[in-house]
Amino acid sequence: MTEEIWAAIRAERLDQAELLSSLTDEQWNAPSLCEGWRVREVVAHTTLPFHSSRTRVLKEMLKSAGRFNHASDRMAKQDAARLSKNELAGVLKANADDRWTPPGGGPAGALSHDVIHGLDITIALGLDRKVPHDRLELVLDGMTPRTVKYFGADLANKRLEATDLDWAFGEGRPVRRPAQELLLLVCGRRI
Numbered sequence: 557m558t559e560e561i562w563a564a565i566r567a568e569r570l571d572q573a574e575l576l577s578s579l580t581d582e583q584w585n586a587p588s589l590c591e592g593w594r595v596r597e598v599v600a601h602t603t604l605p606f607h608s609s610r611t612r613v614l615k616e617m618l619k620s621a622g623r624f625n626h627a628s629d630r631m632a633k634q635d636a637a638r639l640s641k642n643e644l645a646g647v648l649k650a651n652a653d654d655r656w657t658p659p660g661g662g663p664a665g666a667l668s669h670d671v672i673h674g675l676d677i678t679i680a681l682g683l684d685r686k687v688p689h690d691r692l693e694l695v696l697d698g699m700t701p702r703t704v705k706y707f708g709a710d711l712a713n714k715r716l717e718a719t720d721l722d723w724a725f726g727e728g729r730p731v732r733r734p735a736q737e738l739l740l741l742v743c744g745r746r747i
Contacts, residue, residue, distance in 0.1 A: 558663055561667055561694055562655065562663055564667055564690065564691045565667050565670060566652045566653055568670045568674065569648050569649070569651065569670060570649060570652050571685075572648060572677075573649035574649075575678070575683070575685060576599060576641070576648065576677075577642075579595065579681075583681055584641045587680060588676045588680045589675070589676040589677075589679055589680045589745045590676050592629070593629075593676075594636070595677050595680070595681065596636040597632040597633055597636045598632075598677055599644045600631075600632045600635035600639065600644060601632040601635075601673065602648070602669065602670060603635075603644060603651070604628070604631060604632070605654070605656040606647050606648075606651040607635065607647050608631065612631075613627070613631070616631055664695070665698075667694055667695055668698060671687055671691055671692070671695050671739070672739065672740075674687065675687065675736055675739065675740055676745065686736065687736050692721060692735045693721060693723065696723050696725070696735060697723075699725055699742050703742065707744035709741060711741070713729060714726050714728045715729065715731065716731050716733075716741065716742070717730050717731065717732045717738075718732075718733070718734065718735040718738055719732050719733060719734055719735075723735060725738075
């Protein structure tokens with residue numbers, strides 16, 4: 557299963573790099589689904605492990621009193637200002653095979669990170685990109701109540717049911733939508 561996830565990560569990063577290379581300057585500077593971040597900041601964030609040293613990340617975490625989201629926001633804004641759109645897309649493509657994983661997330665966490673932030677971009681821009689079902693299934697199968705809590709999603713008394721995959725999550729009133737829309741709901745995004 558792990559090699560299947562790494563193959564999915566590689567494919568997702570290459571697909572996103574190709575998509576990013578086709579975006580206009582206006583699209584790079586458009587708002588994403590991540591509050592306060594343009595497309596440019598989202599890509600700076602997703603590529604952070606590939607263009608930042610561990611020392612830098614540690615220093616930024618210390619400046620933020622251990623608050624990762626605070627440090628991540630600052631680094632994304634700094635890197636988005638420092639790196640061109642071509643550099644950011646190039647970093648993603650050049651690191652398609654990198655085996656970085658988020659702390660405690662493993663390969664499934666890395667795939668989730670890439671897929672979710674890719675949707676933060678494409679949905680906000682109104683692009684008709686559909687994440688391949690095999691990748692969505694790998695991400696959705698890793699969703700837990702802990703994940704929902706981390707993202708602050710309010711799914712109380714709701715049962716998410718994918719209309720295009722055999723996947724459901726939670727209990728209560730059915731909410732039926734395509735899988736990638738449900739993934740965004742799990743992650744606390746507004747569609």
